[in-house]
Amino acid sequence: MTFADHINALRADMPGCRLVAFGDASTRLVLRASHGPDIRREHLDRLCDEASACFSMADVADGSPSGAKEALVLTHRDLRVYVRSPDNDADFLCIQCDPDCDPETVVRMGHDTLKGLTDF
Numbered sequence: 744m745t746f747a748d749h750i751n752a753l754r755a756d757m758p759g760c761r762l763v764a765f766g767d768a769s770t771r772l773v774l775r776a777s778h779g780p781d782i783r784r785e786h787l788d789r790l791c792d793e794a795s796a797c798f799s800m801a802d803v804a805d806g807s808p809s810g811a812k813e814a815l816v817l818t819h820r821d822l823r824v825y826v827r828s829p830d831n832d833a834d835f836l837c838i839q840c841d842p843d844c845d846p847e848t849v850v851r852m853g854h855d856t857l858k859g860l861t862d863f
Contacts, residue, residue, distance in 0.1 A: 746860060750777040753856045757849065759841035761821070765860060768795045769833040790837045794825045798835070813850050817842060826853035828861050836860070 744752070746765075754763045754777040764776040764787055771791040776782070797814035816823040822842050828834035836857045838849050 744859070746775055747777070749856055749859050750775055753777075753838070753852060757838070757840060757844070757852055759844045760838060761841075762790075762837070762839040763856075764790060764837045764839075765857075766791050766794065766835055766837065767833045768798055768827070768835050771795055773837075790823070790839070793823070794835050794837060797825055798827060798832070813853070815846055815850075817846075822846065822849065824849045824853055826850060826857055828857055830861055834861060 750763045750765060754760045762776065762778040762782060764773045764778070766773040768791070771788070773787040773791055776787060793816065794814070797816065798811060812827050812829060814825045816825075819842065822840050822844050824838045824840075824846065826836050826838075834857070836853050838853050840849060
């Protein structure tokens with residue numbers, strides 16, 4: 744499977760998933776994304792900013808040197824799950840889905856996909 748195949752498969756396999764993006768939190772760039780035609784670059788940029796902020800706050804609150812590996816943002820419109828690579832704290836996956844999606848399933852599937860992506 745290619746890098747894009749992994750991201751597209753996660754989006755297709757998760758009911759209610761609208762967007763999957765792989766990014767670098769340190770540079771605040773989305774490197775690959777799978778989404779519908781209504782998503783603009785500005786939205787991806789905001790997700791990078793949010794991922795960076797969430798992980799920074801989680802790291803301070805967690806106090807562990809390895810850092811938090813996931814962060815969740817829930818609104819009335821969506822659930823955004825950010826999972827961070829265990830090998831590189833800058834690499835993250837953002838999964839944006841319907842607010843009624845099961846967060847535990849989204850986190851698990853996100854980590855599984857991210858592991859496949861970082862094995863390249």
